[in-house]
Amino acid sequence: MTLISRKTRKTFLARTAFWSTLRCGEMSGLKRHILVSCLLLGFAPAVRAADLLDQIRKENRLLWGGDQEGGGPYIFPREDNPAEVAGFEVELAARLGDLLKVRPEFSQGQWDKMPDLLRTGKIHIILNGYEFTPERTAFMDSSVPYYIYDLQLLARADDSSIRSWDDLKRLHAGKKASIGVLTASAADTYATNFCRDVCEVVRYDGTTDAMREVETTKLDATLQDGPIAAFYGPRFPKLRNVGEPVAPGYYVIYVRKGERALLKVLNEALIFMVHNGDLERIYRKYGMWSDRQKELTAIAGNAKFYGYDATLAATVDRDAATPDTPVTLGKPEHGWAIVARYGGILLQSAGLTVILSVLSFPIAIVVGLLVAIGRLYGPRLIRAPLAAYVEFLRGTPLMLQLYFVFFFLPEVGITIPAFWTAIAGLAINYSAYESEIYRAGLQAVPRGQMEAALSLGMSRPTAIRRILVPQAFRIVIPPVVNDFIALFKDTSVCSVVTLVELTKRFSVLSLSTQATVELMLMTGFLYLAMSYPMSVVSRRLEKHLGLEPAL
Amino acid sequence: MITVKNLVKFHGQTEVLKGITLAVKKGDVEAIIGPSGGGKSTFLRCLNGLETFQNGEVLIDDMRLTPQTHVRKDAVMLQQVRQRVGFVFQQFNLFPHLTVLENLIEAPVQVLKLSRDEAVHRAETLLRRVGLADKLHVRPRNLSGGQQQRVAIARTLVMQPGAILFDEPTSALDPVMAGEVLSLMADLAGEGQTMIVVTHSMHFARRVANRVHVFAGGHDVESGPPSEIFESPRHETTRSFLEQAR
Numbered sequence: 068m069t070l071i072s073r074k075t076r077k078t079f080l081a082r083t084a085f086w087s088t089l090r091c092g093e094m095s096g097l098k099r100h101i102l103v104s105c106l107l108l109g110f111a112p113a114v115r116a117a118d119l120l121d122q123i124r125k126e127n128r129l130l131w132g133g134d135q136e137g138g139g140p141y142i143f144p145r146e147d148n149p150a151e152v153a154g155f156e157v158e159l160a161a162r163l164g165d166l167l168k169v170r171p172e173f174s175q176g177q178w179d180k181m182p183d184l185l186r187t188g189k190i191h192i193i194l195n196g197y198e199f200t201p202e203r204t205a206f207m208d209s210s211v212p213y214y215i216y217d218l219q220l221l222a223r224a225d226d227s228s229i230r231s232w233d234d235l236k237r238l239h240a241g242k243k244a245s246i247g248v249l250t251a252s253a254a255d256t257y258a259t260n261f262c263r264d265v266c267e268v269v270r271y272d273g274t275t276d277a278m279r280e281v282e283t284t285k286l287d288a289t290l291q292d293g294p295i296a297a298f299y300g301p302r303f304p305k306l307r308n309v310g311e312p313v314a315p316g317y318y319v320i321y322v323r324k325g326e327r328a329l330l331k332v333l334n335e336a337l338i339f340m341v342h343n344g345d346l347e348r349i350y351r352k353y354g355m356w357s358d359r360q361k362e363l364t365a366i367a368g369n370a371k372f373y374g375y376d377a378t379l380a381a382t383v384d385r386d387a388a389t390p391d392t393p394v395t396l397g398k399p400e401h402g403w404a405i406v407a408r409y410g411g412i413l414l415q416s417a418g419l420t421v422i423l424s425v426l427s428f429p430i431a432i433v434v435g436l437l438v439a440i441g442r443l444y445g446p447r448l449i450r451a452p453l454a455a456y457v458e459f460l461r462g463t464p465l466m467l468q469l470y471f472v473f474f475f476l477p478e479v480g481i482t483i484p485a486f487w488t489a490i491a492g493l494a495i496n497y498s499a500y501e502s503e504i505y506r507a508g509l510q511a512v513p514r515g516q517m518e519a520a521l522s523l524g525m526s527r528p529t530a531i532r533r534i535l536v537p538q539a540f541r542i543v544i545p546p547v548v549n550d551f552i553a554l555f556k557d558t559s560v561c562s563v564v565t566l567v568e569l570t571k572r573f574s575v576l577s578l579s580t581q582a583t584v585e586l587m588l589m590t591g592f593l594y595l596a597m598s599y600p601m602s603v604v605s606r607r608l609e610k611h612l613g614l615e616p617a618l
Numbered sequence: 619m620i621t622v623k624n625l626v627k628f629h630g631q632t633e634v635l636k637g638i639t640l641a642v643k644k645g646d647v648e649a650i651i652g653p654s655g656g657g658k659s660t661f662l663r664c665l666n667g668l669e670t671f672q673n674g675e676v677l678i679d680d681m682r683l684t685p686q687t688h689v690r691k692d693a694v695m696l697q698q699v700r701q702r703v704g705f706v707f708q709q710f711n712l713f714p715h716l717t718v719l720e721n722l723i724e725a726p727v728q729v730l731k732l733s734r735d736e737a738v739h740r741a742e743t744l745l746r747r748v749g750l751a752d753k754l755h756v757r758p759r760n761l762s763g764g765q766q767q768r769v770a771i772a773r774t775l776v777m778q779p780g781a782i783l784f785d786e787p788t789s790a791l792d793p794v795m796a797g798e799v800l801s802l803m804a805d806l807a808g809e810g811q812t813m814i815v816v817t818h819s820m821h822f823a824r825r826v827a828n829r830v831h832v833f834a835g836g837h838d839v840e841s842g843p844p845s846e847i848f849e850s851p852r853h854e855t856t857r858s859f860l861e862q863a864r
Contacts, residue, residue, distance in 0.1 A: 184841065519711035519713070521696075522700050523777060526697055532736045538714065
């Protein structure tokens with residue numbers, strides 16, 4: 068077992084002491100609000116901070132958040148087992164786990180929702196190509212950088228009109244040049260600033276979407292994070308790099324504001340990995356190493372970070388580590404090979420879609436029925452609130468409701484696991500629609516039915532339960548089945564609460580394989596295969612229970 | 619058995635019953651005739667609480683309906699009134715999702731809390747009585763109108779009500795089917811069943827009823843034994859109505 072060399076450790080110790088004494092003092096010379104936030108940072112969350120690291124150690128589990136839809140080389144489904152993830156961040160997390168002596172556990176979430184997952188404690192760290200920006204450090208704490216990225220401009224190899232950045236400022240076939248970028252990424256910001264009025268920025272949700280659009284000549288160029296351009300380059304042979312990479316920036320790990328103990332051990336581990344060559348080894352494996360990465364060593368060396376005290380007992384020996392074989396994407400596959408490789412995992416995700424639907428819909432039906440009965444026959448006092456319930460749930464998007472339950476309720480102390488959040492969200496949202504269907508169904512039962520029941524001495528509740536509801540039920544079978552099929556497809560919204568159901572799985576796989584057509588057909592087929600039997604059952608049920616139209 | 623005192627009923631601004639007073643003793647068969655829109659059906663529906671009214675009162679034995687009677691607060695009393703006074707509708711109003719037998723046993727089981735066996739026994743007896751013993755497991759939509767109305771009468775009888783209110787029970791039927799139903803009603807009358815019948819069948823009113831009321835313009839303009847009403851009507855309205863009905 069070798070620790071960091073004694074000399075290095077000594078240097079770090081000294082620098083750390085220097086920085087920790089200076090950090091707040093230095094800032095006190097700046098504007099007052101910085102001092103205040105500095106103090107707040109120092110005191111307020113101290114207890115909770117210590118708790119989180121303790122908790123991670125006690126549970127022996129470091130939940131690191133990322134989105135496999137982001138694709139390679141960061142996090143992507145393994146080609147040999149698409150249920151597992153691979154990527155340089157997966158390996159980075161594994162090494163962090165080794166050094167912290169805890170088991171790293173990947174936690175899937177939507178990339179842009181990572182800060183919410185972090186804030187509500189559903190993940191412990193964000194480790195997914197998150198750039199260092201001052202805006203983000205306002206509400207999260209950043210580690211030292213683990214990679215220095217840059218942005219690469221790509222255009223078609225046979226397009227001689229774009230040989231440099233300046234060419235983008237000219238008209239192409241009478242039109243402004245169009246540049247594709249990943250929405251809300253650093254490339255988006257850079258391209259938007261560059262273009263202003265002279266070229267057009269087109270935003271995409273998937274990393275490689277824009278690359279495909281350049282190949283098919285819909286776009287003139289695309290600006291991509293260096294690692295993506297390098298990793299997926301071979302999949303897009305018609306593209307070539309234009310000019311030198313621009314706008315370098317830092318990928319960092321984010322932790323919840325004030326988690327200083329956790330941040331400290333993460334920083335120690337990252338710096339250790341810089342010095343012992345682990346990071347370089349990982350990056351070389353993924354073809355991401357560049358001269359730029361030497362700045363990592365500089366950052367580690369001059370201790371421009373906080374919290375490091377060199378007491379880390381690392382278990383890794385640089386000399387003992389063997390060089391890894393490089394990871395590159397396999398040849399792009401198409402046709403039946405894709406079906407064979409990814410059919411299983413798609414089917415598995417379809418299973419989650421089915422489970423979400425069949426668990427949530429019966430609840431929606433029961434709640435909806437009760438709401439409809441309450442609105443039609445209940446005391447005046449509860450009618451208005453029930454009407455409000457329906458209007459509110461129908462009038463706001465399901466995604467927003469899920470978001471509220473998953474990311475806001477934890478703020479007031481109510482934490483519901485993702486799966487049950489999805490079930491509850493779908494059930495409650497659809498109960499509003501079902502209640503309206505039942506209301507219409509109950510009102511469609513002829514008035515004479517209620518009168519006949521009452522005239523036989525039945526109470527209103529008995530009449531509703533035994534005479535009206537069974538008849539209404541038959542009337543509403545077609546629209547209810549219609550809604551069940553709609554809910555089936557609406558389960559795709561559940562990816563917002565980190566569930567990987569069929570549609571999300573499709574997005575992830577199509578991004579990492581570029582076999583969009585095959586995957587789209589399979590996904591569509593699976594949805595159809597699930598919903599069509601429902602229609603058949605519904606028609607048979609109608610026939611079996613059916614009533615003739617009321618006179 | 620049923621006593622009505624000065625019953626006044628408004629539909630919005632329109633006064634549809636302008637102070638009806640009437641008494642029905644056990645075993646009486648009362649027929650109500652008169653032109654359309656005279657308030658006959660509305661009157662009948664007030665008697666078992668299907669309609670509210672604005673003045674007067676309705677006494678069913680010891681139970682009392684008033685303008686203050688509340689659908690919710692007096693729900694139990696209303697249930698008892700309706701068990702005492704059955705109702706037969708013009709449109710039958712059978713429960714289409716249930717078979718004939720199920721139509722009959724629903725209320726005895728749910729309301730009277732009879733055992734299913736006992737209710738079935740009662741129902742079968744009555745269905746034999748109305749001549750439909752072979753239709754036990756048929757759904758209403760597969761019956762003729764006359765058969766449906768006979769099932770509806772049996773469904774009322776199975777609750778063993780003190781009186782039955784008939785609201786134009788044969789108006790939706792062709793003459794042959796109407797005949798089936800009217801002869802069944804005549805049989806019931808012969809057995810001493812108390813009944814109030816709103817009807818367009820002058821034949822039934824003349825032959826079966828003990829007493830006939832002529833409703834017009836919200837008033838009980840004339841009432842008396844059928845012989846009096848049909849042979850020597852005193853009121854001009856009665857005369858012109860009978861002229862047209864002929």
